[in-house]
Amino acid sequence: MNIPFLNIPSFYEQNKVEIDRLFSEILSGGRYILGPNVKAFENEFSQYHQVPFSLGLASGTDALLLALRTCGIGAGDEVIVPAFTFISTASTVAYAGAKPVFADIDPSTFNLTEKTVCAALTRKTKAVIAVHLYGNPVDLGSLMKLCREKKLILIEDVAQALGAEYNGKKVGTFGKAGCYSFYPTKNLGAAGDGGMVITADKKVYSKLFQLRDHGQSTKYRFETLGYNSRLDELQAGLLRLKLKQLDAWVASRRKSASVYSQLLADISGVQCPVSLPESRHAYNLYTIRARKRDKLREFLQEKGIGTAVHYPRPLHIQKAFKDIGIKTGKLPEAEKACKEVLSLPLYPGIPGEHIEIVASAIRDFYVGVK
Numbered sequence: 001m002n003i004p005f006l007n008i009p010s011f012y013e014q015n016k017v018e019i020d021r022l023f024s025e026i027l028s029g030g031r032y033i034l035g036p037n038v039k040a041f042e043n044e045f046s047q048y049h050q051v052p053f054s055l056g057l058a059s060g061t062d063a064l065l066l067a068l069r070t071c072g073i074g075a076g077d078e079v080i081v082p083a084f085t086f087i088s089t090a091s092t093v094a095y096a097g098a099k100p101v102f103a104d105i106d107p108s109t110f111n112l113t114e115k116t117v118c119a120a121l122t123r124k125t126k127a128v129i130a131v132h133l134y135g136n137p138v139d140l141g142s143l144m145k146l147c148r149e150k151k152l153i154l155i156e157d158v159a160q161a162l163g164a165e166y167n168g169k170k171v172g173t174f175g176k177a178g179c180y181s182f183y184p185t186k187n188l189g190a191a192g193d194g195g196m197v198i199t200a201d202k203k204v205y206s207k208l209f210q211l212r213d214h215g216q217s218t219k220y221r222f223e224t225l226g227y228n229s230r231l232d233e234l235q236a237g238l239l240r241l242k243l244k245q246l247d248a249w250v251a252s253r254r255k256s257a258s259v260y261s262q263l264l265a266d267i268s269g270v271q272c273p274v275s276l277p278e279s280r281h282a283y284n285l286y287t288i289r290a291r292k293r294d295k296l297r298e299f300l301q302e303k304g305i306g307t308a309v310h311y312p313r314p315l316h317i318q319k320a321f322k323d324i325g326i327k328t329g330k331l332p333e334a335e336k337a338c339k340e341v342l343s344l345p346l347y348p349g350i351p352g353e354h355i356e357i358v359a360s361a362i363r364d365f366y367v368g369v370k
C-alpha cells in the first residue's frame, strides 16, 4: 500500500494539453520577466481578495522581507513572531536588520494570541507577524485591537492560509500587508518558487513595486537599494490557471479534513485541529496532536502512509537564532507542540478510501499501545 502525503504532479497530469500550450506560448513570446501574465495574475489575486493591490515576487520569504522593509522595519526595532512556524517568518526580520522576538502559541490553535504577544512586548516592539499556521486563522479580532492600542504594525504571514477566512473575510486582508507563498505544496502551488504581497495601502504598494525590481522607479533610475525578486511569467501563467480552481480545492481540503476529524474524534491519543468560531480553516495541512507521535509516525510509515512533522524544533532554540539567547523551557507550548504534531496526507481530491485507511491505521496503533 502507498498513501502519499501529497500528490504534486496531479494538476499537470490532468491539464497537460492546456499547460503545454500555455508554456509554449510564453516561451515563444520571449517576454519572461514582468510580462502580461504577472500583471493579470496580480489583478486576479487582488480581485480574489477584494483588495486594491497585489505584487508578485520571487518567494514567500521575499514577500515577508519586502513587506517588513516597506513598513520601515530595521535596525533597533523588534518584531514579535511565533516560535512555532517556518523559519522565514523570523529570518526575514533579521534580514531586515531588526530583532525577531519569539512568542509562545495557543495550545489549541498553534497560533499567536493577544496574550502571548503581550508577554513578548517591549518598548522596541514595532510590528507583529501573525502566521495563520496550517491554514488556521489567528484570532485577529483581539490581536488587531492590541496592535491598534500599542501602535504596532500587523503583517500577516499567509503562506499556509490562502483561502482561509476570519469573520467572513479572507485572511491576508487584515494587516498592513498579507504575505503569500506559492511554494509547490501550498494551497496555490507554482512549479517552482513564487510569492505575493497584498495591501490596501498605495504607499506600501509603490515602495514594494520599486523594491522588487532593484529599487528602480523608471529604467535605470534607482531610488533605493532593492532586490531582484520578480515572479516570472511561466509561474504566473500556471498560477492563473490554478487560481480558477482554488475555491474548489479549498472546499475539497475542508471536506477531507472534516472526514478525518469525524473518524479520529473518539481516539484518545489524538487531538484533531481546532479552529475559532469566527474562522474558516483552509487546511493547507491537516495536523493532529498525537500521543507517542514518533512511534505512531513509524507505524504509519511501515504501512506505506506518508506523514510529516511541521515542525520538529521551535525557532527560539535553533542554532541560527542562538544569539537571541532564549533557553529551552521558556516557550513551553511551542516546545510541546514540536513533540506532538503530525501532519496527515491531505491534498485536493485525496481519495476518501485513503483517509479511511489512515484513520483506521491510527486507531490500530493506539489499540496496540494501550
Ligand SMILES: Cc1ncc(COP(=O)(O)O)c(C=O)c1O
Binding pocket: 059, 060, 061, 062, 085, 086, 088, 089, 131, 157, 159, 160, 180, 181, 182, 183, 193, 194, 195
Ligand atoms: C509560514 C511560512 N512562512 C513563510 C514561508 C516561506 O515561503 P517560501 O518558501 O515561498 O519562501 C513558508 C514556506 O514554507 C511558510 O510555511
